Amino acid sequence: MTNTLPDGNSPLIDCRSVWKVFGQRSEAAIKAITERGLGKSEVLKEFSCVVGVADVSLTLNKGEIFCIMGLSGSGKSTLIRLFNRLIEPSLGQIFVCGKDVAKLNAQDLRATRARDIGMVFQNVALLPNRTVLENAAFGLEVQKVEKERRLETAKKALTTVGLADWVNRFPNELSGGMQQRVGLARAIASDPDIILMDEPFSALDPLIRRQLQDEFRELSKTLGKSAIFITHDLDEAIRIGDRIAIMKDGAIIQVGTAEDIILNPADGYVADFVAGISRLHLVKAHSVMHPVAAFTAARPDLDVSRFSRTSPEADVDELIHIFLDGGQDGVAVLDDGAVVGVVTPRSLLQGVKGKEPGEATAF
Amino acid sequence: MTTILPFTISPGNFVAPAASWLNTNFHPLFAAITSVADAILNAVLAVLTALPPLWMIAVVAVLAWLVANWRVSLLAIFSLGFCWAMGLWNAAMQTVDLVIVAVVIAVAIAFPMGIWASRDKRVERTLRPVLDVMQTVPPWVYLIPAVIIFSLGRVPALIATVVYGAPPMLRLTTLALNQVPKPFLELGDALGSARSTTLWKIELPLAKPTLLVGLNQCILLSLAMVVLAGLVGAGGLGSEVTRGLSRMEMGVGLRAGLSIVAIALLLDRLSRAALDRPRRPAG
Numbered sequence: 001m002t003n004t005l006p007d008g009n010s011p012l013i014d015c016r017s018v019w020k021v022f023g024q025r026s027e028a029a030i031k032a033i034t035e036r037g038l039g040k041s042e043v044l045k046e047f048s049c050v051v052g053v054a055d056v057s058l059t060l061n062k063g064e065i066f067c068i069m070g071l072s073g074s075g076k077s078t079l080i081r082l083f084n085r086l087i088e089p090s091l092g093q094i095f096v097c098g099k100d101v102a103k104l105n106a107q108d109l110r111a112t113r114a115r116d117i118g119m120v121f122q123n124v125a126l127l128p129n130r131t132v133l134e135n136a137a138f139g140l141e142v143q144k145v146e147k148e149r150r151l152e153t154a155k156k157a158l159t160t161v162g163l164a165d166w167v168n169r170f171p172n173e174l175s176g177g178m179q180q181r182v183g184l185a186r187a188i189a190s191d192p193d194i195i196l197m198d199e200p201f202s203a204l205d206p207l208i209r210r211q212l213q214d215e216f217r218e219l220s221k222t223l224g225k226s227a228i229f230i231t232h233d234l235d236e237a238i239r240i241g242d243r244i245a246i247m248k249d250g251a252i253i254q255v256g257t258a259e260d261i262i263l264n265p266a267d268g269y270v271a272d273f274v275a276g277i278s279r280l281h282l283v284k285a286h287s288v289m290h291p292v293a294a295f296t297a298a299r300p301d302l303d304v305s306r307f308s309r310t311s312p313e314a315d316v317d318e319l320i321h322i323f324l325d326g327g328q329d330g331v332a333v334l335d336d337g338a339v340v341g342v343v344t345p346r347s348l349l350q351g352v353k354g355k356e357p358g359e360a361t362a363f
Numbered sequence: 364m365t366t367i368l369p370f371t372i373s374p375g376n377f378v379a380p381a382a383s384w385l386n387t388n389f390h391p392l393f394a395a396i397t398s399v400a401d402a403i404l405n406a407v408l409a410v411l412t413a414l415p416p417l418w419m420i421a422v423v424a425v426l427a428w429l430v431a432n433w434r435v436s437l438l439a440i441f442s443l444g445f446c447w448a449m450g451l452w453n454a455a456m457q458t459v460d461l462v463i464v465a466v467v468i469a470v471a472i473a474f475p476m477g478i479w480a481s482r483d484k485r486v487e488r489t490l491r492p493v494l495d496v497m498q499t500v501p502p503w504v505y506l507i508p509a510v511i512i513f514s515l516g517r518v519p520a521l522i523a524t525v526v527y528g529a530p531p532m533l534r535l536t537t538l539a540l541n542q543v544p545k546p547f548l549e550l551g552d553a554l555g556s557a558r559s560t561t562l563w564k565i566e567l568p569l570a571k572p573t574l575l576v577g578l579n580q581c582i583l584l585s586l587a588m589v590v591l592a593g594l595v596g597a598g599g600l601g602s603e604v605t606r607g608l609s610r611m612e613m614g615v616g617l618r619a620g621l622s623i624v625a626i627a628l629l630l631d632r633l634s635r636a637a638l639d640r641p642r643r644p645a646g
Contacts, residue, residue: 086552114555125550129568142556142564196553 010098011059012194012226013083018056018092020078020250023049030090040249052078053089054250060194060226065217067229067241068252069273075250076230080196083228084117085109097193114143118187122199124179126171132158133167136185143190150189157185160219177208184216188223195220197229201236213239234273238282246270258282263351279316279352286312288319288351289333289341299329304339307332312340319348382511393512400464400518408460416447431636438632442625449618451600455626458599461517461589462630465524466582473529473581477536478562487537494530502527502588510595520592520601528585535577539570575638582630590623600626 021029021043029047032038040051052075060066070076081087082094085101094101097116104112118139126135134141137154145153158167161181171179180200187195197216201209217240220227231237237244238258245255246266254266262282265271289312296304308326310318312335322331323345333341386393414422420443428436446455480487505526509519543566551561567574593601600619607616 084553086549110555110557112555113553117553119550119553121546121550121553123546125544125546127547127565127568129571138564139554142551142554142560190554 011061011095012097013058013060013228014093014095015056015058015083016093016095018053018079018082018094019051019090020053020075020082020087021049021051021090023047025049026090034091040251051075051250052087053082055092056247056250056252058245058252058255060228062193062226063221063224064242065220065227065229065240067231067237067244068247069231069234069237069244070247071232074247076232076247077198078250079247080198080228080230083194083196084113084119114139115190116192117194117196118190118192119196120180120183120187120198120200122202124171124183124200126179126182128171130170131167132163132169132171132174132182135171135182136167136189139186139190154185154189157189158182160188160223161185161215175208176204177212180204180212184219188219188225193226195225195227197227199230199232202232209236210239216240234277238277246273259284259287263287280320281315281317283316283351284312285310285314285319285331285333285343286341288316288347289343290347292332292339292341295330295342295344302329304330304332304342307342309334309339310343311335316348316352319343323348378508379511382508386512397513397518400521404460404464404517404521407463408456411456411460412453416443416452420444420447427633427636431633435632435636439629442629445625446622449622451603451619451622454598454600454603454619455622457597458586458589458601458623458626459630461521461524461592461597461599462582462585465521465528465585465589466578468521469525469529469581469585470532470578472525473532473577474536477533477577478540480533480537481540490533494534497526497530503591503594506592506595515596517597519595520589520597523592524585524588527588528581531580531584532577535573535580536570539573539577540566542573543569571639575635578638579631579635582634583627586623586627586630 019030019033021033023029025047026049029038029043029049029051032046033043038046040054043049043051054075056079058066068076068079078087082089083096083101085094085104089102096112099108099112101109101112126132127138130138133151133154136158137150140150140153141147155164155167158164161184163178163181163185166174166178171182174182183200184195200216201212204212213236216227219225229237229240231240234244241258243255243257244261245252246261246269247253248269254261254270256264259282261270262274262277262279265274290298292304296302307328307330308322309332310322312333314322314333319331330342330344332339333343411419413419420440423439423443424436427439443455446452476486476490480490502523505523506519509523509526513519513522547565547569548561551565556564589597589599590601590604593599593603593605596602600623603619604616604623607613607619
């Protein structure tokens with residue numbers, strides 16, 4: 001609404017080779033990085049500067065939820081604060097809604113933060129002296145929106161997050177999950193295009209957390225918001241994210257959909273992470289099947305046309321059910337009416353276990 | 364007195380001539396300050412004594428009920444009634460007059476400086492030793508230069524009281540703002556709030572409990588100093604105490620002393636309750 005995008009398809013956030021170096025000699029360190037291509041450990045050794053974010057490039061597309069997953073100290077909290085310039089980047093460019101964030105003057109930066117980017121914090125940061133309603137309206141109050149209008153907007157936002165009955169309570173009367181909903185209501189009340197979520201659900205108990213994850217995903221989809229979502233929990237990233245970036249030591253080591261990352265981990269670190277993740281609903285038939293030509297060549301004794309059929313998007317869970325019901329040697333995968341591949345019991349098991357890098361699909 | 368050194372170092376050797384020099388060279392300035400301060404004190408005193416004591420007690424009781432609660436209202440009736448019954452109504456009002464004016468001035472100086480010190484570590488580092496000295500020097504020592512410059516009466520008492528009452532307010536303002544949790548400041552930034560908006564709408568409300576302790580300390584220390592200033596002819600309950608002391612009259616001293624306790628209790632409870640009202644939700 002307020003931003004003027006060059007065209008509808010350009011990313012809301014475009015982050016290009018961004019570095020953040022902390023320390024007294026950060027400028028010299030940055031110079032060394034650009035001129036001599038020093039890495040993180042060399043910078044620490046030579047300049048005793050800590051590299052928070054190292055050469056990160058990513059884009060957030062419209063309507064997308066982008067999860068950044070990493071353990072503590074991986075630089076994910078630093079990275080998210082670069083997008084609304086709560087932390088100044090040392091090097092690189094960040095475009096938010098087409099504007100170069102580093103070039104904004106104080107007033108434009110405040111306007112961008114107020115209107116284009118909402119933020120939800122891990123510790124919620126609700127003002128204890130204000131009611132739930134006033135907290136939800138606080139972002140608008142800071143923008144000097146007239147009182148009646150801002151309270152009305154805040155009330156709508158609270159209704160959206162399911163807190164319509166709690167408007168006149170104080171934050172300390174609410175549970176952790178409800179407080180986090182107020183935080184979300186405060187962020188969406190200003191109707192920003194982008195919501196930055198900084199580990200918002202980490203402190204909640206597992207049941208509430210899953211509920212809020214589902215609600216958040218649904219809410220941001222219905223409202224058409226785009227979000228960067230920081231988490232240290234891969235399950236959460238998979239549940240929420242359209243795309244996931246895995247971050248380690250300030251650098252992004254892999255970006256992709258949940259299935260990409262699970263099936264083709266970029267390195268041992270990512271592989272260790274995904275090892276414990278249940279693949280039942282993540283791995284789809286198209287990634288565990290053999291191409292139909294290869295299958296008929298290897299097993300000329302079997303007649304593919306007599307196999308049970310399924311779609312390429314059927315997940316492992318469905319495939320298991322088909323095998324349990326029919327008990328054939330394979331399941332044919334149909335796309336547009338034509339058989340494109342075959343899932344065998346062995347390839348299915350391999351898909352459940354997770355393939356070692358370079359391992360061939362078994363017949 | 365024997366000393367190891369063949370001479371004694373006396374800061375007074377420098378301070379006293381400096382005070383005299385100020386006095387001779389800047390007399391018109393000090394005279395102007397004196398007349399302004401006197402006028403303000405008179406104006407406030409005129410308000411305090413505009414009504415007969417009983418009426419005044421009733422007005423304070425009602426106000427206390429409105430801004431605080433019925434307990435403070437009751438306390439107001441008892442403490443002011445006590446002063447009146449002791450025959451010290453006018454003295455008590457003179458004391459309250461000095462305390463009010465001194466606290467307003469002290470807060471007007473200390474509050475912004477405290478905010479500044481919380482923003483800038485260098486300012487805090489510079490102020491800290493100054494505040495240490497201001498708070499540890501025995502309070503009546505302030506009275507000496509104040510009297511040299513402003514002569515006897517209420518004005519040196521006022522100046523000395525401001526000097527004595529401001530440090531706790533300043534210190535606690537800085538502390539209160541430094542204690543505001545970082546995430547709240549980040550919230551202000553992330554919402555696109557201007558610095559002044561963050562100060563007024565986020566920091567000060569969160570800092571309020573500590574700020575109130577500062578104000579409370581400022582009020583009570585000012586009262587202590589105003590009483591002490593009875594020594595330099597500031598009038599009020601302090602003068603009664605001084606009179607009781609110099610004449611060794613137990614009765615006079617005790618009456619004035621208990622009245623001071625009554626006033627102190629009232630100022631303490633009233634300021635605390637009035638500033639820390641639980642607020643009703645809006646909307």
